[in-house]
Amino acid sequence: MTAQTKSAKRARQSTRDRLLDAAGLLLAEVGMERISTNLICERAGVTPPALYYYFADKFEVIVALGERLMDRQNAALVRWIERHAAAGIAAYAANTEELLRETAEITEADPGGVWVERALHSSPRLEHVRIESHRYVTDLLTDAFAAHLPGVPRERVWLRVRMLVEFGYMAIELLHAEPDTPRDTILAETARMQRLATLDLLD
Numbered sequence: 131m132t133a134q135t136k137s138a139k140r141a142r143q144s145t146r147d148r149l150l151d152a153a154g155l156l157l158a159e160v161g162m163e164r165i166s167t168n169l170i171c172e173r174a175g176v177t178p179p180a181l182y183y184y185f186a187d188k189f190e191v192i193v194a195l196g197e198r199l200m201d202r203q204n205a206a207l208v209r210w211i212e213r214h215a216a217a218g219i220a221a222y223a224a225n226t227e228e229l230l231r232e233t234a235e236i237t238e239a240d241p242g243g244v245w246v247e248r249a250l251h252s253s254p255r256l257e258h259v260r261i262e263s264h265r266y267v268t269d270l271l272t273d274a275f276a277a278h279l280p281g282v283p284r285e286r287v288w289l290r291v292r293m294l295v296e297f298g299y300m301a302i303e304l305l306h307a308e309p310d311t312p313r314d315t316i317l318a319e320t321a322r323m324q325r326l327a328t329l330d331l332l333d
Contacts, residue, residue, distance in 0.1 A: 152174035263294075
């Protein structure tokens with residue numbers, strides 16, 4: 131790849147990221163119904179043809195936002211699994227709150243991240259992003275847990291983990307839906323319940 135080609139690729143990526151950042155901020159400001167490609171272009175400082183080079187409509191923009199957020203969350207999960215793999219199920223269970231907290235911080239740091247997650251629940255055209263990512267997360271955790279649970283059927287581990295994944299993401303959304311409840315209380319209580327459900331697999 132020549133230097134000129136690399137430069138052009140960086141410019142394209144920069145434009146795409148600028149569009150996504152603008153869309154995330156707008157989603158938080160105006161909501162899913164009112165956001166439009168014209169508003170995104172205006173906020174990003176690009177022309178409509180530049181947006182349509184990457185995305186067919188606003189739904190494709192939100193899909194890309196969701197995929198970017200989930201990719202960042204999933205990368206944190208991979209690091210967490212690797213960090214505690216050697217110590218087994220007990221370590222995974224004991225450090226659940228660490229993963230919850232890091233996932234919440236990634237969501238909040240992403241432009242419009244909290245609203246992106248809400249959008250992935252609100253539209254049938256978007257929910258596949260959330261479901262596919264949560265299944266991917268479930269598969270990663272099932273592989274990690276099953277390595278330390280040789281006597282437990284994999285399908286049982288998968289279903290337990292699948293439910294824990296949904297519960298974890300629901301708790302992260304609760305951080306913003308119930309602002310009067312202390313953040314640390316929600317994370318600690320969620321981690322306690324997840325820890326008990328994880329250790330229950332040992333029985």
